[in-house]
Amino acid sequence: MKWVAQIPTVLYEPVLYEEQCTKVSFSSLEDAIAFCEKNGWNWITQDPPVKPPRVKSYGANFSWNKRTRRSTK
Numbered sequence: 001m002k003w004v005a006q007i008p009t010v011l012y013e014p015v016l017y018e019e020q021c022t023k024v025s026f027s028s029l030e031d032a033i034a035f036c037e038k039n040g041w042n043w044i045t046q047d048p049p050v051k052p053p054r055v056k057s058y059g060a061n062f063s064w065n066k067r068t069r070r071s072t073k
Contacts, residue, residue: 026032029045036043 026035032045033043
């Protein structure tokens with residue numbers, strides 16, 4: 001009897017979508033759309049996510065904890 005190794009199917013997975021994408025930035029939206037259409041690329045625009053400012057208490061500015069205190073020098 002001959003033993004045959006089973007090849008896992010993980011080796012045959014397609015390339016992830018993130019690896020196929022190219023991120024390019026432009027000064028204006030119109031420039032970006034014109035560049036993509038000139039090269040025949042499909043394009044998607046995304047606005048950068050806006051994070052709300054982190055709310056801390058007044059006392060946290062003077063905390064003795066090294067991770068949270070601010071330097072006064």
